[in-house]
Amino acid sequence: MLTRRPPPFPRRRDEAIAAVVEQLKNGDWTRLEGAPELERELETFHGPGITGTKPTVFYLSSGTAALMAILLGHGIGPGDEVITTPYTWGATVSAVLAIGAIPVFADVDPISGLMRPETVEPLITPRTRGILCVHLFGHPCAAAELRRIADRRGILLFEDGSQAHGARLDGLRVGAFGHASAFSCMGLKLLAGTEGGYAVFHDPAAAERAMLYGRHPRGLPPDRAAVLGEAGLLDALQLGWRPCTIGAVLVRHALPHLDAENAARRRNGGRLRAALAGLDAVALHQDLPGAEGCDHLLSLVVHPERCGRTRNDIAARMNAAGAGNFHYIPVPIHRLKRLDPHGYDGPRVFWHDQLLRAGADYRAAECPGAEWRCPREITLGFNWTEDDPEAMGQLAAAIRHAVAA
Numbered sequence: 001m002l003t004r005r006p007p008p009f010p011r012r013r014d015e016a017i018a019a020v021v022e023q024l025k026n027g028d029w030t031r032l033e034g035a036p037e038l039e040r041e042l043e044t045f046h047g048p049g050i051t052g053t054k055p056t057v058f059y060l061s062s063g064t065a066a067l068m069a070i071l072l073g074h075g076i077g078p079g080d081e082v083i084t085t086p087y088t089w090g091a092t093v094s095a096v097l098a099i100g101a102i103p104v105f106a107d108v109d110p111i112s113g114l115m116r117p118e119t120v121e122p123l124i125t126p127r128t129r130g131i132l133c134v135h136l137f138g139h140p141c142a143a144a145e146l147r148r149i150a151d152r153r154g155i156l157l158f159e160d161g162s163q164a165h166g167a168r169l170d171g172l173r174v175g176a177f178g179h180a181s182a183f184s185c186m187g188l189k190l191l192a193g194t195e196g197g198y199a200v201f202h203d204p205a206a207a208e209r210a211m212l213y214g215r216h217p218r219g220l221p222p223d224r225a226a227v228l229g230e231a232g233l234l235d236a237l238q239l240g241w242r243p244c245t246i247g248a249v250l251v252r253h254a255l256p257h258l259d260a261e262n263a264a265r266r267r268n269g270g271r272l273r274a275a276l277a278g279l280d281a282v283a284l285h286q287d288l289p290g291a292e293g294c295d296h297l298l299s300l301v302v303h304p305e306r307c308g309r310t311r312n313d314i315a316a317r318m319n320a321a322g323a324g325n326f327h328y329i330p331v332p333i334h335r336l337k338r339l340d341p342h343g344y345d346g347p348r349v350f351w352h353d354q355l356l357r358a359g360a361d362y363r364a365a366e367c368p369g370a371e372w373r374c375p376r377e378i379t380l381g382f383n384w385t386e387d388d389p390e391a392m393g394q395l396a397a398a399i400r401h402a403v404a405a
């Protein structure tokens with residue numbers, strides 16, 4: 001039975017609470033120009049992109065808004081195809097749908113759940129404008145390889161880093177590989193605010209185009225605002241991506257601690273992997289070569305055929321032993337009922353029209369890795385942001401017990 005508990009997460013540090021109280025007293029609860037101090041800090045944190053470009057960061061109302069912003073900023077729109085993964089939190093895909101584009105699904109590795117670059121290239125058509133990859137569960141996907149494919153084929157790479165702030169690949173933080181990337185800062189993420197998210201652009205022109213859709217122009221230099229105003233580009237047709245300044249204060253105070261917390265998660269994840277070594281009924285993701293991820297959510301794959309227990313039985317036994325868990329992605333996105341306009345008889349879904357017009361038919365999509373993983377997945381929250389070898393030993397014992405005959 002697990003007796004150890006992770007430290008509170010997100011951390012409620014005194015200085016962050018004091019800064020929030022100060023902000024509440026000031027009445028500075030929303031700012032039309034966003035959160036400039038945090039944005040500059042995030043630009044420093046992320047550093048230059050893979051081609052040496054300086055990032056421009058916008059802190060916005062959510063990770064979903066940030067995803068829409070990077071796509072719209074790069075001119076992706078109705079009818080364009082974006083290759084993405086069916087094994088992710090749905091917002092990755094709904095952002096593509098929301099801007100009128102067509103998601104096309106590449107497959108994932110069945111153990112890690114990360115996009116497999118070799119399944120991407122055959123899906124590229126003349127309508128493909130970009131690849132949107134996801135660094136899931138704290139682990140960088142093969143973004144460098146995806147960027148090479150994108151460059152070779154003349155399309156864009158976007159990264160969804162909502163579950164992997166600060167994780168690195170080839171020494172660079174995720175977010176450096178794409179032409180632009182999006183991160184969520186909702187309260188359960190590695191970099192947690194209240195609700196919020198941010199977009200990282202490596203092309204200032206794309207950043208400005210995105211801002212015209214959903215950020216108040218007050219943050220613009222006055223001379224640029226005058227030019228855009230003159231051209232009729234500054235108006236009230238806004239998508240309302242303004243962030244909450246209270247959340248921004250929390251993110252600012254969390255940022256200096258992120259690397260240390262990620263390092264502790266990584267060390268604890270390593271201890272758990274070591275303690276589970278040789279247990280063939282359970283598989284855990286190992287970082288790709290060159291990757292330095294961290295376990296954000298800890299997602300196991302169980303092999304019912306090797307232990308004679310069903311996934312649900314194992315999950316219930318882990319729960320009973322104090323290893324709380326959930327089924328994070330029970331159905332791959334391309335198999336969700338509401339994505340399929342054919343034979344659907346529920347309430348109206350706006351994206352059906354665009355999918356039918358584009359001739360998208362996900363019944364034919366083949367993603368065996370994702371389909372294999374979904375019914376075998378057991379996911380745990382993993383907020384062990386301090387070294388705790390004893391807790392990892394207890395967790396491993398709970399998992400071993402759950403799959404034992």
Ligand SMILES: Cc1ncc(COP(=O)(O)O)c(C=O)c1O
Binds near residue numbers: 163185
């Ligand atoms: C992978 C991924 N993408 C996108 C999002 C959307 O972020 P938000 O909930 O802040 O809109 C989330 C989290 O919710 C996520 O986990």
